[in-house]
Amino acid sequence: MPIFSATLGSFTSISSSFLSQSHLSPFVKTPCQWQHHYHTAKVLVSASGNTQIDQNPDSGLLQRPTPPDPLDDARQARRSSDWKAAKTYQDSKVIYNGRVEGFNSGGLLVRFYSVMGFLPFPQLSPVHASKEPEKSIQEIAQGLIGSIMSVKVILADEDNKKLIFSEKEAAWSKYSKQVNVGDIFEVRVGYVEDYGAFVHLRFPDGLYHLTGLIHVSEVSWDLIQDVRDILKVGDEVRAKVVGIDWGKSRINLSIRQLEEDPLLETLDKVIPQDGSADPDSMSGGDSGSIEPLPGLETILEELLQEDGIYDVRISRQGFEKRVVSQDLQLWLSNAPPTNQRFTLLARAGRQVTNFLK
Known part of the structure; x- marks a missing residue:
């Protein structure tokens, strides 16, 4: 049973009569075959007219090259353009409203057009934990999937593929103008360090939007050895704004200045x-x-x-x-x-x- 071989190109069909012409030898290599490396396939046609395709890449037969996908080029161009847009957001400090697509052990995944960015949990506004203090950070993150979040781009590095967001910075831009030195706030203790307690400021809407520091020296007129002896996470107290650092987005508060010297x-x-x-x-x-x-x-x-x-x-x-x-x-x-x-x-x-x- 005679068997014939031929190169399978990009045509959808090849007639067996053409393949059976004696002038096409499966062992003859054209000049262009030596200049290009293509994936090839061998067509085997039996005398009975049955056709099979041999997908062996080592068959040595020339295959027509696959043309480039214009969609890939378009997607790449769009991603590059979106990275440039992210850098513009970082430089201009403009607030971006992004959709939360998911989360991992360290933070939220937020979409920026065609690029996926990251929002670390420490960069979340205190408003979420204040609303549901009984929930873990993972449970809070689960509930945020699909929501639109106002954030600021704090890092846009296309070379290293790092796009980092901060909700705290966006909240600072929106609410810090409502804070003045001398104002008194109801605050909730968020976490305590050796040098002081970080507290969340309650605004007229009943939510905690900004975080400030009560230094250990401002907790009490008495000498304090350990802040944790006086303040614990979840405690609610009144505190007075004694300083605002606009450049570093920091608020300093005092409890002792609400008490008599x-x-x-x-x-x-x-x-x-x-x-x-x-x-x-x-x-x-x-x-x-x-x-x-x-x-x-x-x-x-x-x-x-x-x-x-x-x-x-x-x-x-x-x-x-x-x-x-x-x-x-x-x-x-x-x-x-x-x-x-x-x-x-x-x-x-x-x-x-x-x-x-």
């Missing part, structure tokens, strides 16, 4: 000007029964040895309404000096001593 409280209330202690603050006895604070005499002696100090004397003693510290603390009053005399305050436990220098 204990120095003034001690000078004006606990220890009246006549030298008698406040009866309501006394733990028993009168001012004459107050023993000098341990170590205070040594401090007075050391102060007298300093240049420019000529006299140090105790003026008043009393008890505070609360325990400040078990250790002896020395404070400089914020009251202005009188006749070049400054007011100092020695405190330990509830006992306080006021003296001049």
